[in-house]
Amino acid sequence: MSEQKILIVSHGHPDHSKGGAEVAAYNLFKEYERQGLDTVFLARTDQPAHGGSAFSTINSDREILFHTNMSDFFLFQSGNKKHIWQDFRGLLEKYRPTVVHFHHYIHMGLEMIREVKNTLPDTRIVVTLHEYLAICANNGQMVKPGKQMKLCYKSSPTDCARCFPERSAADFFLREKYIKSIFDLVDKFVSPSHFLIDRYKQWGIPEEKLIMIENGQPEVEAPPPRPLADGEVRGRFAFFGQINPFKGVDVMLEAFNLLPDEVKEKVHLDIHGANLEVQTEEFQEKINRLLEELGDLVTLHGSYESHEIGRLMEQTDWVIIPSVWWENSPMVIQEAFNHGRPLISSDIGGMVEKIKDKINGFHFRSRSANSLSSSLNEASKGERTWHDLVESIEIPLSVSQCAGAHINIYK
Known part of the structure; x- marks a missing residue:
């Protein structure tokens, strides 16, 4: 097999956005770099582009900001189709990755997954699932709208339409069909928990496409217990x-x-x-x-x-x-x-x-x-x-171990 070229796509750069998914994606990228792998990090940003360009660099020419947006949060569709079929396609044709690993599709558009398959049909596509966005239109939380924020256990077009009365059950049926048509193009879905895997299996993702890999952590020396003053408690x-x-x-x-x-x-x-x-x-x-x-x-x-x-x-x-x-x-x-x-x-x-x-x-x-x-x-x-x-605390998976597990599924 020829040498791997890895493109990691994230919905944000941790220099601009502090979410766990952004940090997990960036940690993987930096570990691949440390191991000498050919890798590029593409992170979406809402900051205005210089001169109207869709891309700019941050920190190095291997960290690229994608100045784009999503206009349809119901179907996760790009707000600027040209950014997908021209700019993103151009990046794919120039870099020609053997693997594209999406750590999200929100704020960028699901069409990016289809563009990878259309432009580079032999490139492996991996998607890390961080919540339930595909299943639930309420910010992917599986919590019903309203002050009570009632927990939701399973989605269905009829139930979802009750949560969003401005949309019909047919809207949610077609939404599910559209998202699944994109997800059919994905080779492997990664989840950091078995709980999330079970929700997506129940929703219809084939079990053989799902794998649990915990988010890796930098190797550190755990600090000693906090010194207590006389009479102080662990409070x-x-x-x-x-x-x-x-x-x-x-x-x-x-x-x-x-x-x-x-x-x-x-x-x-x-x-x-x-x-x-x-x-x-x-x-x-x-x-x-x-x-x-x-x-x-x-x-x-x-x-x-x-x-x-x-x-x-x-x-x-x-x-x-x-x-x-x-x-x-x-x-x-x-x-x-x-x-x-x-x-x-x-x-x-x-x-x-x-x-x-x-x-x-x-x-x-x-x-x-x-x-x-x-x-x-x-x-x-x-x-x-x-x-x-x-x-009784077990040391979590290291970033290096996490990277190794991902490299195995890239092959």
Whole structure:
């Protein structure tokens, strides 16, 4: 077999967008480069192009920004077809990759997958699934619209039309047929969790096309336990991620509010998260009210860079994932385990798969501030419990191991 040439396509560059999928894609790219493989990273951006060009470079000529957009979020169709059939096609013809690995199609358009098959029919196409976008039109969350945000267990055209009454069941039937017609062109789908694989199998993706590969982590030396002052407990909790309704930050803050006063005096919550300012006014008001009620018990730090995670974990005892949707495989789980920190998480989705209750962390009943408050109370009581959980943490898959697993499916 001739030497591989790998094109990784991401819906964002981590220099501009801090999501887990962007970081996972970029980590793979940098590892391929380190191994001497011929690889290019193509990342979509919403920044305006210089001189109207569809492409520009960032950091090196191997990292390309694709200045494009999507106009149809129902069918994931490009807002500028010329970017697909002229610019992207030109890049494919010039570079001629043997593998194109899509880490997303949102913001760029599903047509990119078909363009690869049309332009380079022998090129292998791999797609990493990060959530349920193809299955669910509600931001791929499988959560029903509305204030209750009821969890959804299975999609169907009729049920989806109930969630979006402005569209008919026929619209959703045709949407599914269109997306599956594109997905038929994909050689392999990668998922970082078995839970996500099960959802896509149920939806109709052939089992033999699906493979679980965990997101790899940089090899680091886990920091020692945070030194405790006399009388201090393991009560330093932290949240890492986006601040939006799906992440359950409001549930977490309500849980801290429910703690007995004597526990509140011993614990602290650090929130390392961004994007509160772009949420609805109602959600912002709720979060700000809870923050004001909790006062000095909580510190809102804002966004952070990937390279800062080690320093932030050093100052942390426990990491909380209070998500109210079916998280697939949040990057923060592997980051916490990589740094020897146990987690407290909702008991749904891929979180249950990764975090074992009372083995390497705690579960609490999803969406229940009372249940989370009980877990926080239990966590802050026992130094021995914390050490037992830490000793049971398994080192996550490294970026190098992750790259090796991907290279195997590229062949």
